Amino acid sequence: MFSNAGIGSASKQTVMDFDLSNYDKLMAVNVRGMAVCVKHAAKAMVEGGVRGSIVCKASVAASVGGPFFTDYTMSKHAVLGLMRSASLQLGAYGIRVNCVSPGPVVTPLLCSFYKVEAEDAGKLFEPRFRLKAAGKMLSAESVADAALFLASDDSEFVTAQNLAVDGGVKT
Numbered sequence: 001m002f003s004n005a006g007i008g009s010a011s012k013q014t015v016m017d018f019d020l021s022n023y024d025k026l027m028a029v030n031v032r033g034m035a036v037c038v039k040h041a042a043k044a045m046v047e048g049g050v051r052g053s054i055v056c057k058a059s060v061a062a063s064v065g066g067p068f069f070t071d072y073t074m075s076k077h078a079v080l081g082l083m084r085s086a087s088l089q090l091g092a093y094g095i096r097v098n099c100v101s102p103g104p105v106v107t108p109l110l111c112s113f114y115k116v117e118a119e120d121a122g123k124l125f126e127p128r129f130r131l132k133a134a135g136k137m138l139s140a141e142s143v144a145d146a147a148l149f150l151a152s153d154d155s156e157f158v159t160a161q162n163l164a165v166d167g168g169v170k171t
Helices: 020-047 070-093 108-114 118-128 140-151
Strands: 052-057 095-102 162-165
Touching: 020 052, 020 070, 020 095, 052 070, 052 140, 070 095, 095 140, 108 118, 140 162
Parallel strands: 052 095, 095 162
Antiparallel strands: none
16 A cells, blocks of 8 residues: 655744644644554555555655745654554555655645746755766656555565655755
């Protein structure tokens, strides 16, 4: 099961201008939504005797923080905590739980965060990537490939891991 529950911050959400109403909405989707997905997948898998994989989408923001979007960073850090707890609790049933944490991917969500057009987003983030890929930006397909690896039997002994797919942004 791949849980991709998540929305972005409604404003800059720095610590000093934190809007708790926006925070509550974001946490309801990013944390509660993820927890509901994991809970129901785990119950169905355990009751059905299914050994397998649960993959949650977090973000490199959970590991590095940032100058704004504090609520988003907090929510993705909570997803890492959920994954680590679930992996310990579900391992006895043969269920692996991991996260895939993308760096900046040119999506409508990212463009709305930074108020840029898709063609300009690459220029904005290219300097942050340590891995230089001939002017290419991290793609949703690359993130999907990482999630597919974590869901596959190729990762049968991988659990409680946060796989950063970020071109070296986090390191």
